[in-house]
Amino acid sequence: MVVIPVEELRELGIKIFKAQGASEEHARFLVETLVEANLTGHDSHGVHYYVMYSQRIEEGHIKVDEEPVVVKESPSSAFIDGRWTFGQVTAMKVAETAVLKAREHMVAAVGAYNCNHIGRIGYYTEWAAKHDIIANFYVNVGHPAVSVHNGLGKAFGTNPFSVSVPTGSDTPFLVDYATSVVAAGKVSVARAKKSRIPRHWVRDRYGRVTDDPNATLEGGWLLPFGDYKGQGLQMASELLGAVLTGSRTGLSGVTTPPSPNGVFMMAVNPEAFVGLDEFKGRTAELLDRVKALPAVAGERVMVPGEPEKESKERRLREGIPVPDSTWDAIRALCGRLGVEVK
Amino acid sequence: MVVIPVEELRELGIKIFKAQGASEEHARFLVETLVEANLTGHDSHGVHYYVMYSQRIEEGHIKVDEEPVVVKESPSSAFIDGRWTFGQVTAMKVAETAVLKAREHMVAAVGAYNCNHIGRIGYYTEWAAKHDIIANFYVNVGHPAVSVHNGLGKAFGTNPFSVSVPTGSDTPFLVDYATSVVAAGKVSVARAKKSRIPRHWVRDRYGRVTDDPNATLEGGWLLPFGDYKGQGLQMASELLGAVLTGSRTGLSGVTTPPSPNGVFMMAVNPEAFVGLDEFKGRTAELLDRVKALPAVAGERVMVPGEPEKESKERRLREGIPVPDSTWDAIRALCGRLGVEVK
Numbered sequence: 035m036v037v038i039p040v041e042e043l044r045e046l047g048i049k050i051f052k053a054q055g056a057s058e059e060h061a062r063f064l065v066e067t068l069v070e071a072n073l074t075g076h077d078s079h080g081v082h083y084y085v086m087y088s089q090r091i092e093e094g095h096i097k098v099d100e101e102p103v104v105v106k107e108s109p110s111s112a113f114i115d116g117r118w119t120f121g122q123v124t125a126m127k128v129a130e131t132a133v134l135k136a137r138e139h140m141v142a143a144v145g146a147y148n149c150n151h152i153g154r155i156g157y158y159t160e161w162a163a164k165h166d167i168i169a170n171f172y173v174n175v176g177h178p179a180v181s182v183h184n185g186l187g188k189a190f191g192t193n194p195f196s197v198s199v200p201t202g203s204d205t206p207f208l209v210d211y212a213t214s215v216v217a218a219g220k221v222s223v224a225r226a227k228k229s230r231i232p233r234h235w236v237r238d239r240y241g242r243v244t245d246d247p248n249a250t251l252e253g254g255w256l257l258p259f260g261d262y263k264g265q266g267l268q269m270a271s272e273l274l275g276a277v278l279t280g281s282r283t284g285l286s287g288v289t290t291p292p293s294p295n296g297v298f299m300m301a302v303n304p305e306a307f308v309g310l311d312e313f314k315g316r317t318a319e320l321l322d323r324v325k326a327l328p329a330v331a332g333e334r335v336m337v338p339g340e341p342e343k344e345s346k347e348r349r350l351r352e353g354i355p356v357p358d359s360t361w362d363a364i365r366a367l368c369g370r371l372g373v374e375v376k
Numbered sequence: 377m378v379v380i381p382v383e384e385l386r387e388l389g390i391k392i393f394k395a396q397g398a399s400e401e402h403a404r405f406l407v408e409t410l411v412e413a414n415l416t417g418h419d420s421h422g423v424h425y426y427v428m429y430s431q432r433i434e435e436g437h438i439k440v441d442e443e444p445v446v447v448k449e450s451p452s453s454a455f456i457d458g459r460w461t462f463g464q465v466t467a468m469k470v471a472e473t474a475v476l477k478a479r480e481h482m483v484a485a486v487g488a489y490n491c492n493h494i495g496r497i498g499y500y501t502e503w504a505a506k507h508d509i510i511a512n513f514y515v516n517v518g519h520p521a522v523s524v525h526n527g528l529g530k531a532f533g534t535n536p537f538s539v540s541v542p543t544g545s546d547t548p549f550l551v552d553y554a555t556s557v558v559a560a561g562k563v564s565v566a567r568a569k570k571s572r573i574p575r576h577w578v579r580d581r582y583g584r585v586t587d588d589p590n591a592t593l594e595g596g597w598l599l600p601f602g603d604y605k606g607q608g609l610q611m612a613s614e615l616l617g618a619v620l621t622g623s624r625t626g627l628s629g630v631t632t633p634p635s636p637n638g639v640f641m642m643a644v645n646p647e648a649f650v651g652l653d654e655f656k657g658r659t660a661e662l663l664d665r666v667k668a669l670p671a672v673a674g675e676r677v678m679v680p681g682e683p684e685k686e687s688k689e690r691r692l693r694e695g696i697p698v699p700d701s702t703w704d705a706i707r708a709l710c711g712r713l714g715v716e717v718k
Contacts, residue, residue, distance in 0.1 A: 110452045110483040111648035141452040143483040143644045168616070170512075170642070182666060184675040189666065197612040207615065209608035241672055260602025266551035266680045267609075269666070270539040273549065274510070277658045280650045285665045300483070300512070300642050306453035307487045308622045316619045323627045324524060324531065324611070330583055333526040338608045 075345030078219020121150035156210030159198035174275030176282035190284035193271035202314025208339030417687030420561020463492035498552030501540035516617030518624035532626035535613035544656025550681030
């Protein structure tokens with residue numbers, strides 16, 4: 035493990051994507067979202083994608099010259115063709131469009147298709163909340179990895195779900211999670227550490243309970259969180275993220291391009307209800323009360339979004355830990371692209 | 377247990393509420409939602425409320441003469457004062473308003489406050505879906521019964537969440553659940569049967585793991601489903617259902633009126649995206665594929681909403697089983713109101 039200062043990781047990333055034809059603006063934004071994922075502690079969505087996205091550019095899946103375009107619109111809705119540019123660029127277009135519309139018309143729904151991997155979806159919902167708009171993302175991943183409840187075999191992607199609201203205080207409210215028990219990245223981390231995993235995370239290829247993190251590489255699958263309740267949210271993300279937007283579903287059998295996202299966002303302006311100031315004030319008060327609740331011995335009560343905030347404060351000071359294998363791969367990529375590494 | 381024909385339960389309910397001053401229209405609709413809860417297998421939200429709502433009318437919490445009114449409006453949003461009429465009447469006004477707006481303007485968000493208990497929320501989302509509009513409800517219950525993840529003590533209500541979409545086939549898609557591991561009604565059922573409960577449902581008043589269904593009567597509490605992930609949805613329902621609408625939160629300390637709901641609905645017209653026909657066609661195809669997935673031995677793969685559909689088909693034929701104690705209470709109520717029971 036090496037620890038890299040944030041600014042160094044950021045500059046390196048921008049150079050990597052510009053060297054492959056991305057505009058300064060796209061490269062800067064893409065790298066911002068990936069570094070933010072590491073900062074907030076979600077390394078599974080972080081700078082290791084410098085390498086994977088570069089491969090996808092090379093293979094023609096990510097089209098660096100393209101821009102997302104709105105193909106259908108009403109005052110409160112927009113339907114966006116991502117034209118296979120960086121998924122992050124498309125997702126940000128979704129969020130920006132929804133926030134602008136919700137500011138003017140109180141409510142908006144925006145969807146996108148032809149969209150590459152958008153990374154950590156909390157980035158976009160939190161951005162909306164910081165702009166005083168309530169945001170709810172339902173996203174599908176067109177690459178199956180998770181069974182349905184009681185099902186055998188991979189049915190859907192890790193189909194993330196996110197809600198963020200303006201809080202008017204330092205405490206964020208950011209729900210942002212895979213609808214599987216854990217993200218696939220957490221199984222990879224256990225694999226790298228050669229440790230066992232809890233027995234409710236995955237099933238092996240025969241559908242058996244297992245604590246072996248290799249199971250998902252050998253035909254096994256992740257489970258939806260919370261049994262049938264998690265399956266409900268997993269399928270809602272599939273129907274809104276993929277079916278409503280015409281994106282690829284997990285059960286389609288199609289595997290190219292890798293890991294596309296179907297993106298659906300709803301945005302709400304608190305001014306349509308109690309008003310922004312009252313909403314923020316009462317939200318801040320509620321979150322403070324939750325944080326002050328007594329906890330089970332040895333545990334903490336947290337508000338969704340607090341762990342991310344704490345990680346970010348720490349890593350901005352201390353730098354971002356990057357596994358040796360990831361750092362080696364990034365340096366090798368830089369070598370091929372003629373990008374100098376300090 | 378007695379088994380009562382559906383039509384008899386319905387007519388009795390209408391007479392009960394009309395005898396207490398409700399209009400024919402309100403009484404008929406209220407009873408329709410309660411009987412539908414029994415039909416779909418959710419007895420915890422069914423006709424035993426004939427008695428409890430009657431008590432709330434008598435105590436002045438439910439105001440039978442009132443109608444919900446829109447107090448703030450835009451083409452895509454409405455904010456409704458329920459004026460403490462029957463919660464079901466207010467929730468239906470929310471759903472109808474949102475569907476009308478989403479039909480015309482593609483997207484809508486509607487919230488309500490001063491709202492009594494609205495019953496089973498899947499009733500309203502499924503109604504919207506049957507009218508070709510995608511519906512998402514976030515509802516708070518202003519009566520705390522559930523802790524937060526890792527927290528000690530009751531923080532929030534069972535805060536239900538629901539999503540329903542038009543399917544274009546006999547298979548519904550209806551996510552509708554409490555954000556606790558189970559609804560409080562399931563603990564009551566175990567108590568009545570003198571059976572133990574699974575050890576991940578509730579904690580006793582000291583925060584200890586327990587399988588005793590009496591624990592929630594003696595200071596214990598329900599747990600959120602799916603650990604911190606369920607807490608995220610529980611708190612999203614609190615922020616959207618209560619804080620955004622100015623309704624009572626679970627942490628307010630206020631206990632009167634009993635069990636109010638803060639209601640928030642988002643409605644989306646598929647015509648803003650792939651179009652209604654394509655959405656329904658692709659949804660039907662996806663649900664069929666899910667139903668055809670292989671299952672774990674001894675289990676079934678189900679689509680959210682299927683158990684309700686099966687229960688309804690059975691109970692329409694066979695009648696609705698009502699516990700003796702509930703039936704006795706309904707008959708006693710009828711006696712007091714001068715309503716004749718067959």
